[in-house]
Amino acid sequence: MTELPTRIRTKAEEALETHFSALPADDPMRAVRESAFDVFRSNGLPHRRVEEWKYTDLRALVSDVPPPAKPAPSAAARDALQRADVFAPLKPARVVFVNGTFVPPLSDLEGVTDDIDFASLGRFIADGGASLEGALDPAEAPILALNTAFVSDGAVLRIRDGATPTRPIEIVNVFAGVMPALQTLRHQIAVGAGAKATIFMTFAGPDGVAYQTNAVTELEIAAGAEVQLVTAQEEGDKAIHLGLLLPRLAAEVKFEPFVYAAGGLVARSEIRMTFEDEGSDVGLRGVTIGRDKQHLDTTLVVTHAAPRCGGHEYFKAAMDGQSQGVFQGKIVVDPGAQKTDSKMMSRALLLSESAEFSNKPELEIFADDVVCGHGATSGRIDEQMLFFLRSRGIEKSEAERMLVLAFLAEAVEMIGDEAVVAALEARVRRRLGMEVETL
Amino acid sequence: MLEIKDLCAEVDGQKILNGIDLTVNDGEVHAIMGPNGSGKSTLSYVLAGKDEYEVTGGEVLLDGENLLEMSPDERAVAGVFLAFQYPVEIPGVGTMTFLRTALNAQRKARGEAELTTPDFMKIVKEASAKLQITQDMLRRPLNVGFSGGEKKRNEIFQMALLEPTLCVMDETDSGLDIDALRIVADGVNALRGPKRSFLVITHYQRLLNYIVPDFVHVMSKGRIVRSGGKELALELEERGYADYTSEAA
Numbered sequence: 268m269t270e271l272p273t274r275i276r277t278k279a280e281e282a283l284e285t286h287f288s289a290l291p292a293d294d295p296m297r298a299v300r301e302s303a304f305d306v307f308r309s310n311g312l313p314h315r316r317v318e319e320w321k322y323t324d325l326r327a328l329v330s331d332v333p334p335p336a337k338p339a340p341s342a343a344a345r346d347a348l349q350r351a352d353v354f355a356p357l358k359p360a361r362v363v364f365v366n367g368t369f370v371p372p373l374s375d376l377e378g379v380t381d382d383i384d385f386a387s388l389g390r391f392i393a394d395g396g397a398s399l400e401g402a403l404d405p406a407e408a409p410i411l412a413l414n415t416a417f418v419s420d421g422a423v424l425r426i427r428d429g430a431t432p433t434r435p436i437e438i439v440n441v442f443a444g445v446m447p448a449l450q451t452l453r454h455q456i457a458v459g460a461g462a463k464a465t466i467f468m469t470f471a472g473p474d475g476v477a478y479q480t481n482a483v484t485e486l487e488i489a490a491g492a493e494v495q496l497v498t499a500q501e502e503g504d505k506a507i508h509l510g511l512l513l514p515r516l517a518a519e520v521k522f523e524p525f526v527y528a529a530g531g532l533v534a535r536s537e538i539r540m541t542f543e544d545e546g547s548d549v550g551l552r553g554v555t556i557g558r559d560k561q562h563l564d565t566t567l568v569v570t571h572a573a574p575r576c577g578g579h580e581y582f583k584a585a586m587d588g589q590s591q592g593v594f595q596g597k598i599v600v601d602p603g604a605q606k607t608d609s610k611m612m613s614r615a616l617l618l619s620e621s622a623e624f625s626n627k628p629e630l631e632i633f634a635d636d637v638v639c640g641h642g643a644t645s646g647r648i649d650e651q652m653l654f655f656l657r658s659r660g661i662e663k664s665e666a667e668r669m670l671v672l673a674f675l676a677e678a679v680e681m682i683g684d685e686a687v688v689a690a691l692e693a694r695v696r697r698r699l700g701m702e703v704e705t706l
Numbered sequence: 707m708l709e710i711k712d713l714c715a716e717v718d719g720q721k722i723l724n725g726i727d728l729t730v731n732d733g734e735v736h737a738i739m740g741p742n743g744s745g746k747s748t749l750s751y752v753l754a755g756k757d758e759y760e761v762t763g764g765e766v767l768l769d770g771e772n773l774l775e776m777s778p779d780e781r782a783v784a785g786v787f788l789a790f791q792y793p794v795e796i797p798g799v800g801t802m803t804f805l806r807t808a809l810n811a812q813r814k815a816r817g818e819a820e821l822t823t824p825d826f827m828k829i830v831k832e833a834s835a836k837l838q839i840t841q842d843m844l845r846r847p848l849n850v851g852f853s854g855g856e857k858k859r860n861e862i863f864q865m866a867l868l869e870p871t872l873c874v875m876d877e878t879d880s881g882l883d884i885d886a887l888r889i890v891a892d893g894v895n896a897l898r899g900p901k902r903s904f905l906v907i908t909h910y911q912r913l914l915n916y917i918v919p920d921f922v923h924v925m926s927k928g929r930i931v932r933s934g935g936k937e938l939a940l941e942l943e944e945r946g947y948a949d950y951t952s953e954a955a
Binding site for chain 2: 649650651652654655656657658659660661662663665666669670672673674676677
């Protein structure tokens with residue numbers, strides 16, 4: 268083994284080293300894990316001198332890493348699940364993971380069993396057949412390296428060719444317990460040709476517990492499929508959430524991913540998407556709500572590796588207290604990806620003197636017949652609008668909440684599915700401290 | 707009843723109001739006219755409580771209470787309504803939602819019961835018909851896509867719903883054609899009553915043919931330089947403001 272340059276390891280990095288060596292030596296996936304952990308070992312936790320992590324320096328933000336989580340007792344699991352009710356009005360089919368382990372008694376796939384195939388990754392890990400490599404080079408994504416090293420379970424979900432499940436399918440990831448622990452999940456979703464599906468990805472956990480979530484979702488969408496993927500990240504207020512979504516799109520795909528990020532003390536939602544074939548269209552959107560001392564990062568890398576695809580990204584954030592928001596949006600257009608239409612917009616509202624937002628748009632364009640654009644704004648609540656509402660008798664903080672809701676709702680309302688819009692808007696209202704309205 | 711005594715105000719360090727004295731009794735309609743820059747709009751903003759305007763002297767009493775100490779929303783609850791010259795558009799805030807929130811916020815602050823949805827819808831239906839505010843307009847976000855005339859009608863519509871006791875109308879007639887003017891004037895006249903007073907700020911005499919004032923005041927350089935009955939408006943129409951613009955501040 269090559270001599271690695273000596274570098275002072277942080278407490279968190281030492282902890283990861285300790286936890287890794289405590290993993291079972293007889294694990295059939297051990298070699299794959301070693302290889303991934305080696306990558307992590309040589310780079311350490313990403314820090315501000317790594318371009319993609321300059322605004323989210325994990326060496327500074329993560330002071331320690333707790334040991335891998337143990338399965339939760341069923342009563343605690345059931346309790347924890349109550350928090351993950353954002354999509355309840357839509358009555359989705361659910362596969363439930365608690366502390367990184369699949370819990371069949373809490374799951375429900377009734378009515379969709381003819382449309383999908385599901386197995387838990389844990390089963391494949393146990394017999395050494397889990398396919399953890401090949402999605403992406405772990406050197407390119409620290410979240411992935413750690414995920415491969417520690418993953419315990421996940422959803423292996425296939426939506427069959429031509430299927431149109433009558434219920435949305437929700438993958439629920441909850442943490443249960445009062446002791447900090449690390450849960451690591453890998454979800455592998457394949458949507459068959461011509462299928463039409465709505466998938467929810469939910470994260471929830473208790474406040475006051477410094478647990479950590481590492482969740483990687485590989486998503487392959489075959490030709491002509493239509494997929495709506497809505498993520499609700501509502502981790503507890505002391506949690507660390509590192510999420511990575513890896514969509515790969517075949518030809519003529521319609522894909523609408525939406526990320527609602529409001530939880531965690533430190534959270535990063537990374538999406539690295541590739542258009543692998545022609546004629547696909549993606550509306551990639553999200554809403555972030557920050558308060559207190561939260562650090563919430565959204566990082567996108569959209570690669571057009573094929574011509575004639577359209578990508579429209581629209582992200583809004585409202586940051587209060589001393590929270591910090593980050594939006595990094597990179598669009599890469601490969602040579603030959605002619606007739607690409609790719610636009611990206613990030614808008615942030617700063618609600619307090621100490622709130623911060625960093626916007627980093629990047630365009631790497633190597634084809635010459637394309638339309639690409641980006642925009643980024645950050646600012647305060649419009650004084651004229653605020654004064655108007657107050658002049659009608661609406662008191663200041665209620666007027667501010669109305670304006671923040673209006674600002675964020677614009678992005679939510681771009682979701683085509685009205686029931687999903689209603690569910691998310693209710694959540695946004697609740698998060699802003701407003702009544703959940705019915706008019 | 708509104709009592710303004712020696713009111714002075716400035717914005718960005720510039721003196722705009724230089725000692726306004728004015729009393730408006732219940733039920734009265736007062737017109738404020740004057741050339742550009744005389745401080746008419748500033749007076750309306752100071753009464754409504756806009757942040758940027760700093761009161762540097764004098765006092766304003768509404769029914770004996772110190773208005774200047776109240777926040778904009780408190781003033782609304784106390785019965786002040788400002789019909790804006792340039793009503794703002796608020797994307798994402800539905801007109802109906804806004805109306806109900808405002809109405810109930812004021813009722814709650816006064817210790818009155820909030821309106822139920824059916825009662826609210828009933829009031830809205832009546833008031834909107836009178837001002838030709840359509841269902842389509844009500845469904846849209848506040849003022850978004852409204853023409854100038856529609857925005858002004860929407861201001862008077864809000865006035866009708868909120869039932870203020872002091873209505874300050876800041877150049878409501880600007881940008882209105884004759885038909886829109888008539889609708890707005892009818893709306894205002896329907897609200898006239900013994901417990902309600904109006905401060906109608908206008909540039910042109912024309913509006914005052916429809917909303918006939920009890921008193922007319924001329925402002926110049928931040929002061930009221932002449933007061934009279936409704937005939938004063940006609941006199942100004944004939945002679946212009948030249949007689950008053952030379953008045954020293």
